[in-house]
Amino acid sequence: MAELFEWKDEFQVGVRDIDEQHVELVALLNALHEAVREKRGSAAVRSTLDELVDYTRSHFAVEERMMREACYPDYAEHRIYHEALIDQVHALQHKLDSGETSITFELLHFLRVWLMRHICESDKRFGVWYQENASTPGWMAEARAAQRQRRWWQFWR
Numbered sequence: 001m002a003e004l005f006e007w008k009d010e011f012q013v014g015v016r017d018i019d020e021q022h023v024e025l026v027a028l029l030n031a032l033h034e035a036v037r038e039k040r041g042s043a044a045v046r047s048t049l050d051e052l053v054d055y056t057r058s059h060f061a062v063e064e065r066m067m068r069e070a071c072y073p074d075y076a077e078h079r080i081y082h083e084a085l086i087d088q089v090h091a092l093q094h095k096l097d098s099g100e101t102s103i104t105f106e107l108l109h110f111l112r113v114w115l116m117r118h119i120c121e122s123d124k125r126f127g128v129w130y131q132e133n134a135s136t137p138g139w140m141a142e143a144r145a146a147q148r149q150r151r152w153w154q155f156w157r
C-alpha cells in the first residue's frame with residue numbers, strides 16, 4: 001500500500017540535521033497514517049499521534065534555536081507558522097480526548113500538505129540562508145542524542 005508521504009531528495013533543505021529530522025517526521029506521519037488505515041484502535045492511534053506531536057515540537061525547537069542564534073532575519077515569521085500548527089494540533093488532541101472527533105484521512109492529508117509546503121517553502125528558504133550564514137552549532141550533538149533518547153524537552157527548555 002502506498003505511503004501517505006513519500007520522501008524525495010528534492011525536499012532536502014541542505015542542512016543535514018534539519019533534513020534528517022524531516023525524514024523522521026515524515027516517517028512518523030506515515031506511521032500515523034498506517035495506524036489509522038489499519039484501524040489499530042484509538043489508544044494505539046493516539047500514542048502514534050502523540051509521538052508525532054512530541055517530535056514535531058522538538059524539531060521546531062531545534063530549528064528555532066538555530067534561527068535565533070544565527071539571527072535569521074525571517075525568524076519571527078517562521079515561528080508564527082510553527083506555532084499555528086502546534087496550536088491546531090493541540091486543539092485536535094483536546095477534541096480526541098473528549099471524544100468529539102477522530103483522526104480522519106482528511107486530517108492526515110492536511111498534515112501532509114502542511115509539512116510538504118512548509119519544507120519546500122519556509123524551510124528551504126532558511127536552508128539556503130543558513131548554508132551561507134551559519135554552520136552546525138556545538139549543541140547539535142546533544143540535541144541529536146536527546147532526540148534519539150526521546151528526551152524531547154530536556155535539552156532546549
Ligand SMILES: [Fe+2]
Pocket residue numbers: 063078082118122123
Ligand atoms: Fe520550519
